[in-house]
Amino acid sequence: MAAAQPATDEVARRSLSESVRRRRSGAAWEGVVEATIYATGLFTIVLLVGILFLLGQQGLRLFFEMDYPIGKFFTFGNAITDNTTDIEKFRFGILAPLIATMWVTLVTLIIAVPLGLATAVYISELAPPRVRLLIKSAAELLAGVPTVLFGFVGLFLLVPFVRDQFGWGAGGMSGMTAGIVVAFIAVPLIISIADDALQAVPLDFKENAYALGCNKLQAIWFVIIPAAISGITAAVMLGMARAIGETMTVLILAGGNSSIPEAPTESMRTMTATIASGFGNASAYSLLRPALFMTGAVLFLITLFTTVLADLVLDKQRKKFAR
């Protein structure tokens, strides 16, 4: 360093060799913050593994401690939630709730995907700004309504109607009835996410399409939707996850029949509804309790599988449309 420095108020200039070897004053604090953020990130993984562990540990007792046959669990066509310890009397298979869940999800997707995506395209690309704002706000408000209220609405509006008009399920309560109402729970979610994806398409894509003589529909179909496809796929996948995981609405509206439903218009009980309704009277030493945990484990694996599948699809799309 300079030997004779004038005694002024100026900020001293430090030499590089002195400066770089010194520990910055904030270094310790930086370390703490970094570690905290790292820990919160790790927490999600711990939670994921923890859920799987709990479900597995509690559920697998059914086969390994209580000797309930694995084959029966996966093939028996009914899911009777009797609180029993007698293996002979316990008649519980996952097939019926699994198929019920698939029916409800199918009905939901058939209604919610076209409706949600069409609305998203409309508000994103076609609607005047005021209409767009109105629909978008309504969708976001709707997405925040507790699903049990959708159950009520379905019970008082849809159930009497389908009972009188079509005679579905148990007095109007069926997988179809539940699927229709769950669709209206999923639609706002799909609208909101798909709209965000469409809005994120760079304006110059759209302008280029129009400048080449495309009309609106051509620009939307051939340029805007392909460019937003990853977000649109995510919207559909989240809608699907919603349908698989929805509990309250299907508990109220699907009818509750525990046997295998052969058509969506039958009364049925999904995996989520089976767990929710059965858990209340499942005592600690009954066969029912681990059976419900096993059902939960299967449910968890299905959602995990769809999410991973969606990620793979998205990744592929992202690569294709990378700019």
Next chain:
Amino acid sequence: MTNETTTTTETGAETNLSTGRMAGGGVDVKATVAAAAAASPKKTSTDQVALSLNNVGVWYGQHEAVQGVSFDIYQRATTALIGPSGCGKSTLLRCFNRMNDLIPGTRVTGTISVEGVDIMGKDVDAVQLRRHVGMVFQKPNPFPMSIKENIAFGPKRLGLAKSKSQMDDLIEESLRDAALWDEVKDKLDEPGTSLSGGQQQRLCIARVLAVKPDIILMDEPCSALDPIATLKIEDLMRTLAKDYTIVVVTHNMQQAARVSDWTAFLLAGEERTGRLIEYSPTEQLFTTPRDKRTEDYITGRFG
């Protein structure tokens, strides 16, 4: 309205008003003009009018972005629109293919006619208009598809090619006209985005050429490109001007001087409303500007 005019050609009036040296960059615009003029004699004759503007104004909601612009753009020539940022040159350009229709709250007043047709008329379909008035944008923007599909995009939507071989011919022709064929002929199925920036911009030009427009609008086509890619685009513009009417917006005065036959200078005042200050043959505008403000701009005193 300010003193906008179309001019008569003054000859040999090399006035000694300024050195033509830009204050900041030290670039001699006059020298560029002279060099360009020597290389290819500029057309200054009044050919047939391709695009005619009469008292054109543009409003974005309550804001008047462009006011009272009138001038004629000639066929098979390149016309440059220059001026400082915010002078309304891009806004004006986007009127010519009614791109402003896409921005809610935009209103265009006055008349713009393309080959005698008032394109602001109620009976005019903007989608059809854009087939005849193509546009190249600032940022090269290939669609996320192959090179081939990028070129075929417009013709497919418009049903221009009757057969696959016709489409292939059209693709080759467009790429050749855009001086890109030799570089991409062996990788037509690779994504358009795999090309370099300059190649991407030529791809975008080829994509426009494929729909067979009469007029090509270019909105600062080289502002995202390096100097070498820029020169290639400029060469291309000069070649294309033999067959097409080109209108180019540019920030770069040397570029205007190098590529254009006519130049329009726009300027906005305090209220941010752009007006046409001067419209002249390029050589004249850069050597003997008639307006003091043009003089100030091209010599780099502002903007």
